[in-house]
Amino acid sequence: MVGPANFSTGNPALDFFFTLFNGISEVPLFSSPITGILILAGVLLASRKAGAMMVLSGLIGAGMAILFGAPYGLVTFGLFGYNSILTGMAFWSGPFVKANKATFFISVFGAAVTAVSWMAFSHLMGDLFVQGKNPWAIPGFTSSFIFTTWAIMYASRRFGHDIWPAPPPPPKEELITGSANPAQVENFKWTAKEFIIATLKGVSQVTFVENWKTGVFWVVGLTLSFELAPLIVGQARPWFTNAYTAGWNELSHLYLGGLMALIGSAVGAALAILTKLPTAEVRIGLHGFNQVLVMIALTSFLPLTPQSFMMALLATVACSVIVMPALQRFFGMWGLPALTGPFVFTAWVFLLGISGFTHIPAGIGWSRP
Secondary structure: OOOOOOOOOOOHHHHHHHHHHHHHHOOOOOOOHHHHHHHHHHHHHHOHHHHHHHHHHHHHHHHHHHHHOOOHHHHHHOOOOHHHHHHHHHHOOOOOOOOOHHHHHHHHHHHHHHHHHHHHHHHHHHHOOOEOOEOOOOOOOOHHHHHHHHHHHHHHOOOOOOOOOOOOOOOOOOEOOOOOOEOOOOOOOOOHHHHHHHHHHHHHHHHOOOOHHHHHHHHHHHHOOEOOHHHHOOOOOOOOOEOOOOOOOOOOOOOOHHHHHHHHHHHHHHHHHHOOOOHHHHHOOOOOHHHHHHHHHHHHOOOOOHHHHHHHHHHHHHHHHHHHHHHHHHHHOOOOOOOOHHHHHHHHHHHHHHHHOOOOOOOOOOOOO
């Protein structure tokens, strides 16, 4: 099992490098500057505005952590960057609200507040399940992002600034009999090419970007997830140590993070098609990004075995056909997006279930005594 998160090098320039790019790479739950660089490149390819907000909000989260006296090793590891990045990108550069001065400052404020809520959820999830002398805990994942963003989005509907776009007119099309989904009247036909594009967009939508080329950068970055820090600071770990397996086998040659992301997104897209969810949502990747995170979390926080892989697939299916549609309907009543809520709730339930499944090996997501 990997030791405490501490990538401090003692060199301010290197620490800044790791803080920025580890923070970005932690969005898909890794800590690899190579992954962070490639993800940022992919986001910039799609939108310079989104890329700029990714950098700014990540540094704001890290800066607030340092200002308040958080453990420095956690900051350089990237743990105060990724939730702040998601909160910042959900506003000014995201698809939910208008991009103007008001939403820019909300993004900056939200990124700063998320640094505090990250520590709160880390403390809560780290201590909530302690049973006697056995230190059992599960990660907070992106919980601080979703709860902070939901609260700010809900509050902002009371603001007097021009933040939210006008609601779309009610759909004129007929609904599928016995369903709340509109009947598919367009002449669109799924092909292998269209499905691959939708799958790659599902990967890129983790940071609210709809671009299949960005998805390619994500997949390559998740595959080439070299940690680098152990090598630079002289730790007795080989150069090929990668963030995907570092938590359970630092000598592993498995570089499957990109593959797991593709599997998760493809499963989500396929099930959305089978359950006849709106085609437009599937085509832009909205039924892939939560599944990407579920697959990565349950195969990287836990040692990868046939049993843990099967459980990850089961969790991805559950997220696709139950949790995500349910949360979309529930939060849609208040005009809020589900964000990564389906991923967090699904991963929490399945990690909690591991405590009683002895064929699932313990990992950094859930540790048995």
